[in-house]
Each structure stands twice: as structure tokens, then as C-alpha cells.
Amino acid sequence: MASLRFCGPIGAKNGLLMESGRVPSFQRRGELKVFASSSTQTQPDLSVTVNGLKMPNPFVIGSGPPGTNYTVMKRAFDEGWGAVIAKTVSLDAAKVVNVTPRYAKLRAGANGSAKGQIIGWENIELISDRPLETMLKEFRQLKEEYPDRILIASIMEEYNKAAWEELIDRVEQTGIDAIEINFSCPHGMPERKMGAAVGQDCALLEEVCGWINAKAAVPVWAKMTPNITDITQPARVALRSGCEGISAINTIMSVMGINLNTLHPEPCVEGYSTPGGYSAKAVHPIALAKVMNIAQMMKAEFGDKDYSLSAIGGVETGGDAAEFILLGSNTVQVCTGVMMHGYGLVKKLCYELQDFMKMHNFSSIEDFRGVSLQYFTTHTDLVQRQKAAIQQRKAVRKGLQSDKDWTGDGFVKESESMVSN
Numbered sequence: 001m002a003s004l005r006f007c008g009p010i011g012a013k014n015g016l017l018m019e020s021g022r023v024p025s026f027q028r029r030g031e032l033k034v035f036a037s038s039s040t041q042t043q044p045d046l047s048v049t050v051n052g053l054k055m056p057n058p059f060v061i062g063s064g065p066p067g068t069n070y071t072v073m074k075r076a077f078d079e080g081w082g083a084v085i086a087k088t089v090s091l092d093a094a095k096v097v098n099v100t101p102r103y104a105k106l107r108a109g110a111n112g113s114a115k116g117q118i119i120g121w122e123n124i125e126l127i128s129d130r131p132l133e134t135m136l137k138e139f140r141q142l143k144e145e146y147p148d149r150i151l152i153a154s155i156m157e158e159y160n161k162a163a164w165e166e167l168i169d170r171v172e173q174t175g176i177d178a179i180e181i182n183f184s185c186p187h188g189m190p191e192r193k194m195g196a197a198v199g200q201d202c203a204l205l206e207e208v209c210g211w212i213n214a215k216a217a218v219p220v221w222a223k224m225t226p227n228i229t230d231i232t233q234p235a236r237v238a239l240r241s242g243c244e245g246i247s248a249i250n251t252i253m254s255v256m257g258i259n260l261n262t263l264h265p266e267p268c269v270e271g272y273s274t275p276g277g278y279s280a281k282a283v284h285p286i287a288l289a290k291v292m293n294i295a296q297m298m299k300a301e302f303g304d305k306d307y308s309l310s311a312i313g314g315v316e317t318g319g320d321a322a323e324f325i326l327l328g329s330n331t332v333q334v335c336t337g338v339m340m341h342g343y344g345l346v347k348k349l350c351y352e353l354q355d356f357m358k359m360h361n362f363s364s365i366e367d368f369r370g371v372s373l374q375y376f377t378t379h380t381d382l383v384q385r386q387k388a389a390i391q392q393r394k395a396v397r398k399g400l401q402s403d404k405d406w407t408g409d410g411f412v413k414e415s416e417s418m419v420s421n
């Protein structure tokens with residue numbers, strides 16, 4: 001099987017060396033039983049090199065509470081996360097004022113039963129409200145203690161070239177390995193032209209990306225908002241404007257619900273609320289679609305260049321991560337999953353991803369990255385393919401060619417015959 005290498009490991013802005021991809025292991029197909037049963041077997045290799053940055057595995061702490069201070073970022077490295085993206089910082093934290101409660105959960109089960117599994121999470125949290133100087137000191141300390149681990153600063157600023165340049169300069173001086181630009185925070189501070197206010201406006205985005213990439217010496221990932229009709233447009237602009245990678249998605253604009261006793265919306269602050277950002281399991285299918293769209297665009301328009309894609313949204317299992325990688329992502333970020341399950345989650349993610357790889361005899365991430373992208377097409381093409389397939393198996397009645405073919409007696413079987421699995 002050929003792996004799609006449209007955004008493979010590359011040399012970065014700061015001149016880091018290129019590392020060639022691994023040879024696909026398709027030659028060894030068919031050895032699965034031996035591979036899986038041997039006690040001395042080598043585990044599939046989870047390590048990745050993205051924009052010249054070497055990570056022990058593709059699992060990255062997504063910007064948010066799990067990367068909010070030294071203690072928790074250190075914990076992430078100790079537990080084995082492939083990289084950490086810190087909580088978004090700006091020059092003047094005094095302008096960032098958070099409220100409490102700032103989270104609301106959606107649970108599965110009847111009437112949002114308190115015992116139901118958490119499937120959705122809304123937050124109205126802003127970027128870091130800790131002084132920039134404190135965060136920078138902690139970045140520096142982490143890089144001193146973990147020089148071989150990847151620490152990425154997430155930054156956001158107002159529509160002001162000098163402010164962006166100062167922020168980039170100051171975070172780079174701490175020794176961080178890359179920068180993720182938060183062009184995507186859906187709530188708070190649009191009046192300051194911050195976050196999604198830039199990510200939703202391609203002209204503004206192009207200008208700001210131009211400033212950033214003229215200044216930054218480390219790789220830059222642009223984090224996209226899903227709160228836009230066509231996410232490929234800002235992703236394209238960011239790459240054309242010099243960014244090395246795309247991260248997607250940030251949270252989806254949401255209102256978690258209305259309390260039917262009090263009639264007030266949730267999360268409720270002094271009787272009022274404001275739309276927030278939706279994350280966790282419920283957003284995973286939406287994130288898959290956005291990542292698929294971006295990956296297709298990158299393959300078609302930037303195929304021979306070395307850009308990276310970091311997928312985010314509702315990851316709690318190795319299977320969730322495998323899906324993103326099958327669509328072409330190089331790394332997979334987790335934020336709410338860590339808030340629900342703790343930092344030890346990375347161990348489960350790693351062995352579940354390795355189990356998936358063993359099942360298919362994949363020995364490295366590059367062996368299967370992007371492989372499922374080829375199976376997406378248009379609805380018109382699905383109709384054509386189905387027509388051809390139905391014609392081919394005329395003898396076996398499987399699926400209905402047209403609505404006129406439904407029968408009363410065979411109705412259940414006919415329904416079943418059109419279910420995909």
C-alpha cells in the first residue's frame with residue numbers, strides 16, 4: 001500500500017534537517033498472525049518528525065487548560081505526550097478576564113442524566129489570564145529541563161503588527177520549538193480583532209500571517225476555526241502566507257442548553273450566558289470532515305511541499321486518532337479528553353493506536369497516513385459507482401436501484417441490504 005506523503009517531514013524555517021520517510025511495510029502483509037502473537041515482537045513505531053520536530057508519538061496536548069502552567073506541562077512530558085501546546089498567551093494578560101462557571105457538559109442518556117457519558121463540552125474560557133512574563137519563565141524552565149521534548153507556544157494578539165512581532169520575539173527567546181497561532185477562539189474579544197475574528201476574514205488573515213511569518217524563526221502552525229463555511233479557504237491563505245502547518249479544529253460555536261426550571265441558559269453567570277466553544281466526542285465527526293477537506297486541499301494544491309496537518313477534536317481513543325491520521329494528519333491533539341481522563345490517557349492512546357497498526361501490519365505512522373483520503377468523492381460519483389456495481393451484480397439482489405423497488409414483504413431485508421456495516 002502506498003502512503004500519501006503530501007505533507008511529510010521537512011526542513012523548517014530555522015534550518016532543521018530533513019528526515020526521510022519510512023519505507024511502507026506492505027511487503028510484510030500477510031504475516032499478521034506471526035507478528036501479533038510473538039512475545040518478542042517489535043512494537044509499531046509511533047515516532048513522527050513534523051516540520052523538523054521529532055516527537056516520540058503523534059499525541060500532542062492541545063492548547064487549553066492541560067497546558068496552562070509549568071506543573072501541568074511537566075506532567076504531560078512525564079506521562080509521555082509527544083508534544084505540548086501551551087495555553088494561548090497574549091502580551092497583556094490584564095485584559096483577559098475570565099468568569100466562573102465557564103464550562104457546561106452534555107451527557108448521553110435520558111434527559112441528560114447526570115450519570116450519562118460526557119459527549120459534549122462547552123467552554124466560555126478566554127486565553128491565558130496569567131501574566132505573560134510568568135508563562136515565558138515557565139516555558140524557559142521546561143525547555144531547560146526537557147531539551148529534547150517539543151514545546152509549542154500558542155499565541156494570539158490584536159490587529160497590530162508591532163504587537164505580533166513583540167510577542168513572537170518574546171516567546172521565541174524562551175527556546176520553544178514552534179508556534180501555533182490561535183486564529184480560531186470563537187468567543188471573547190472579537191472587538192479587539194482577535195482569534196476567530198481574524199481566522200474568519202481571509203484578507204485580514206493574509207495580512208497577519210504575512211507579519212508573523214516575516215518575523216518567526218521557528219515553524220508556525222495556523223489553528224483554524226470550524227465556524228466558517230469553507231475551512232479550506234483560510235487554510236490555503238495561511239499556507240500561502242508562509243505558515244508551515246495547519247491545526248484544525250478549534251471549538252464550534254455553541255449554546256449548551258437552557259435550564260428548563262430557571263429558563264436561564266448554561267453556563268449561567270449571574271443569570272446570563274454567552275455562546276461558547278463546543279468540544280469533546282460530539283465534535284469528532286465534524287472535525288473529521290474539516291480535516292478531510294483541508295487534507296484534500298493540501299494534497300491537491302501543496303502536494304509536493306512539506307506542510308503539516310495537526311488534527312484536533314473529540315479524541316479519546318487510539319481509534320479516534322487513527323481516523324485523523326488515515327485522513328492525512330501528522331499529529332493529533334487532545335484537549336477536553338485530558339480534562340476528562342487525565343494525563344495518563346496518552347498511554348492508552350499509544351497502545352490502542354499500536355493495536356490498530358498491528359492489526360493492519362503497519363510499522364510506522366507514515367505507512368497509513370492519508371490512506372483513507374482516496375475513498376472520498378462526490379455524491380454524483382457515488383451514484384455512478386452504485387449504478388455500475390448494481391448492474392454488475394444483477395443476479396444477487398443487494399441494495400435497491402430506485403425507490404420504486406421497495407416491497408412490503410421484503411422491506412426489512414431491503415433496508416438491511418443498504419446498511420454499510
Ligand SMILES: Cc1cc2nc3c(=O)[nH]c(=O)nc-3n(C[C@H](O)[C@H](O)[C@H](O)COP(=O)(O)O)c2cc1C
Pocket residue numbers: 062063064065087088121123125126127128154182185223249250251278279280281283312313314315333334335336337
Ligand atoms: C476549556 C477549553 C479551553 C481552551 N482554550 C484554548 C486556547 O486557549 N487556545 C486554543 O487555541 N484552543 C483552546 N481550546 C480549544 C482546544 O485546543 C481544541 O481545539 C478543541 O477543544 C477541540 O479539541 P478537543 O475535543 O480535544 O477538546 C480550548 C478548549 C477547551 C475545552
